[in-house]
Every structure is written in structure tokens, then in C-alpha cells.
Amino acid sequence: MRRDGDRVCYLHFGPHKTGSTSIQAMLRERARALGRIGVHVAAGAPTGPGREASKPGEQTAGFLGRFGVLLRDGLGWGPVDPGRGNHSYLGVKSNFEGRRRLEDAPDWRRLSEDIANHSGPVVISGENIFRRIQHPQHYGQIVDFFLKRDYRLKLIGYVRDQVGWINSHYVQHIKNLRSSIGFRRYLDQVIAERQFEFEAMFANPLADDRVDFQVVSFEAAIRAGLERDFLNRIGGASIAHVPRRIANPNFGAKGVYVARAVLRRHGGELDSAQGLRRALDLRLREVALARGWEASPYMGFDEESARGVRDHFQTSNDAFSRRMFGRSWSDVAGVRLVSRNEFDPKSATADERREVEETVTALGRMIAGRLAKG
Structure with missing residues (x-):
């Protein structure tokens, strides 16, 4: 474990359907305010023709905007980088496969350049990273990436009561128009696949004393105010934040x-x-x-x-x-x-x-x- 004075990276990886969209929208909105107290929200997805990772900006202007994301200059939110705050592109499988070092992948090399000049805490949030956290080799690559840069890695992951969690996953599955499976059949499938067993989901960080792994109860965070609770966890207790409508509701x-x-x-x-x-x-x-x-x-x-x-x-x-x-x-x-x-x-x-x-x-x-x- 690194000494207390070293740099810290707060890596929030969801998982899916634990408020990540709301947390990431808040990070976009409050990135400047966090920066003023020395907490750096890592740069968002790169842009370019045909680049899927450029989509978060489009979603912010369209989908998230329609769900009431409020960008208020009067609160110091100022102009918002639409890609900043959502780092799910880092979890793309092709960034990991066939690579010995993550910095050989353009996305992670860009992240390395972005955080190189920041001596204070860095915040990264991407629920797609959860799949890599579950994969032993990919998990090791992530940890090595940050430790080699003298970061203490603080992983933040949420857990939910399985009833609400499975229901939310099912709605998202249907929302994404991936299959017309009925709920009862879907439930049998995820139970058989052990998709929501906490110990299995987080086996790698639970067994790793090189990282600080903070498990958060989604229900407790909701009671405290999801965005407020997250700000407090990343050193942003002094940052004002107005709760807003949930970004990705059950439709x-x-x-x-x-x-x-x-x-x-x-x-x-x-x-x-x-x-x-x-x-x-x-x-x-x-x-x-x-x-x-x-x-x-x-x-x-x-x-x-x-x-x-x-x-x-x-x-x-x-x-x-x-x-x-x-x-x-x-x-x-x-x-x-x-x-x-x-x-x-x-x-x-x-x-x-x-x-x-x-x-x-x-x-x-x-x-x-x-x-x-x-």
C-alpha cells in the first residue's frame, strides 16, 4: 500500500443500475468546482469520426438533457465538457486484449497524459470498467497502471438489494432493445448464472490488499442523497450540489x-x-x-x-x-x-x-x- 502522501485515484466502476448515470452527470456539472479544490475529474472520451466513445457528449446534449440535467452558471457549474465524467470507454475489451501494458492502448495512454500533471486526487467513473474488474488479468492490468504512476487506488463499487437490482437490469435490457425475453425467464437465467452474488461479483478487489475497496450500499446512498454521498467520498464535501431528477428512470x-x-x-x-x-x-x-x-x-x-x-x-x-x-x-x-x-x-x-x-x-x-x- 502506498504512503498517505501519495496521489489518490478514486475509480468508480458502478456496477450498472446503481446510479452511475446520475453520478457521471454530476461529475460533468461539478468538474470545475472540484478542480478548484484540487480534485481532477479525468478527461472524457476522445472524439472523432466513427468513434463510439464520442457518444457521451451526444447523449448529454440529447437524452440526458431531456431528463432534466440542469447546467447552472449561477452555481458555478459553468460550461460543461459533455464527455468529462463518463469514462466507460476505458473498459472497452479491445483496450485489454493482446496488450501487456494498458498504456499501449490509445485510450489509456491518453488518460495517462491527462493525469500526469495532477498532484491531487483524480476521479474516474465508468460502469463498463466493472467487466474488467471481474476479469483477473484485466483487473491486474488496471491496478498495475495506477500503482506504476504512484497512485493509491481507491475502488468504489455499489451493491443493491437484488429484487430492485434485477428488476432494473431487466428494464434496461428491454430498453436497449436487445431481446424480448419475459421477466420470469430472465430471472431464472440471472439466478442460474450467479450474476448478483456479491462475493463473486467483487472477488478480485476483495482479495487484493494493494487497493482500498469501498463497497457502498445503494439504498443507503439514496437515503443520504446519491450525488451528495459520492461527492463526500471523493473529497468534495465542500461542493454545493442541488439534487435533481434521476437521469435514467424506469420507463x-x-x-x-x-x-x-x-x-x-x-x-x-x-x-x-x-x-x-x-x-x-x-x-x-x-x-x-x-x-x-x-x-x-x-x-x-x-x-x-x-x-x-x-x-x-x-x-x-x-x-x-x-x-x-x-x-x-x-x-x-x-x-x-x-x-x-x-x-x-x-x-x-x-x-x-x-x-x-x-x-x-x-x-x-x-x-x-x-x-x-x-
Whole structure:
């Protein structure tokens, strides 16, 4: 472990569906204020023709802007670098494969140049890095990269109650128009694959005494104020921040129904035109927001199935929680009562059925139009 006076890198890696979008939006907005107290938010994704890593800037101007990201000069937020704050591009698999040193990858070489002249703390946030954290060789490459630069590496990872976490992952999976899988089948799949077992998820940093690994309860952070809690963890306790609307909300039971209907009707066509899947994703989010669908969020669990999932994870959750927090998992996360909320055309009103069908039809026309353009 490095001595206390050495440089510190706070590396936040999510995982997905633990508020990363909101944290990254806050980092973009508060980068200047953090810089004034010596905390450097690392530069964002490089830009260039055809470069996927340039997308965060477009998303900030479009998608995140539509969800109420407030950029207030009066609070000192000033002009915002739209790429800064989201470093998920660093977790791209091609940066790691076939490389002995991360600095041989252009993305990581650029990061090395960006942080070289900063003597104070550096902040990096990218949920795609989580996949690399799980891979023993890639994890080792990340740790070596920072230790060679005399950084103490402080990893920040969040955990959630599995009921809410699995539900959020499912909604995101459908939102991204990747498959029309039903919730019950999806649940069986992730349980079988052990995707949400805490000890397995974080095995590499838990076993590594070269790093400081800070596990954060998502539920506790939400109660404290997610962005405020994160600022405090990276040395930004003095930075003022106004809480705002969540950046990437559940797009509602109707949104899930529409996305699955589009996939059932047009799924085979979505990869026929470049960018079509992403364009549909953003358009459906716009519609869901405009129609207020997020006010009735999708929930695939009922109380019985939620209890079954909590029972399944109880032993491993409690062992992990007592190790990391000194308390039982239910004491840390609490127990949220849930009620299944899925759109059912049979019980919906005529207006609701018409609203949903109009959206499916409109997205179908959008697909046809994009395919016609080639």
C-alpha cells in the first residue's frame, strides 16, 4: 500500500443500475468546482469520426438533457465538457486484449497524459470498467497502471438489494432493445448464472490488499442523497450540489410492453441499418417521458417472488454485509415492499390500448423509413 502522501485515484466502476448515470452527470456539472479544490475529474472520451466513445457528449446534449440535467452558471457549474465524467470507454475489451501494458492502448495512454500533471486526487467513473474488474488479468492490468504512476487506488463499487437490482437490469435490457425475453425467464437465467452474488461479483478487489475497496450500499446512498454521498467520498464535501431528477428512470410498464412488442414484430430488422437500434431506444425513451409512463414504473416481482429471491441470497448477502458493513444485509439495505406492475392489454382501458398500439405502430414506421434509406 502506498504512503498517505501519495496521489489518490478514486475509480468508480458502478456496477450498472446503481446510479452511475446520475453520478457521471454530476461529475460533468461539478468538474470545475472540484478542480478548484484540487480534485481532477479525468478527461472524457476522445472524439472523432466513427468513434463510439464520442457518444457521451451526444447523449448529454440529447437524452440526458431531456431528463432534466440542469447546467447552472449561477452555481458555478459553468460550461460543461459533455464527455468529462463518463469514462466507460476505458473498459472497452479491445483496450485489454493482446496488450501487456494498458498504456499501449490509445485510450489509456491518453488518460495517462491527462493525469500526469495532477498532484491531487483524480476521479474516474465508468460502469463498463466493472467487466474488467471481474476479469483477473484485466483487473491486474488496471491496478498495475495506477500503482506504476504512484497512485493509491481507491475502488468504489455499489451493491443493491437484488429484487430492485434485477428488476432494473431487466428494464434496461428491454430498453436497449436487445431481446424480448419475459421477466420470469430472465430471472431464472440471472439466478442460474450467479450474476448478483456479491462475493463473486467483487472477488478480485476483495482479495487484493494493494487497493482500498469501498463497497457502498445503494439504498443507503439514496437515503443520504446519491450525488451528495459520492461527492463526500471523493473529497468534495465542500461542493454545493442541488439534487435533481434521476437521469435514467424506469420507463414504465407501458414502455416495457412497447419495446417487447417492437422486438417481436421487427427484431430481425434492427441490425439492418447502422444506428437504428440506438435511435429507437432514444425515441422510445422520449415517448415514455412525454407521456409520463415512468410514473407507473415496471415491476416484475410480486411479494412472493421477491421473498423467494431474498431467501435465495440471504446467507451470502449476510456474510458479505457483515464483512463489509458490520451489520446484516436487511439492516443495511432495508426491505422494500413490491407489487407487480406489468401492462396487460386485457385489463387496460381502450385509451391505454390505443396509446400503446399507436406507439408500436409509429416505431414500426420509423424502422421502415430507416431501412428504406439503406
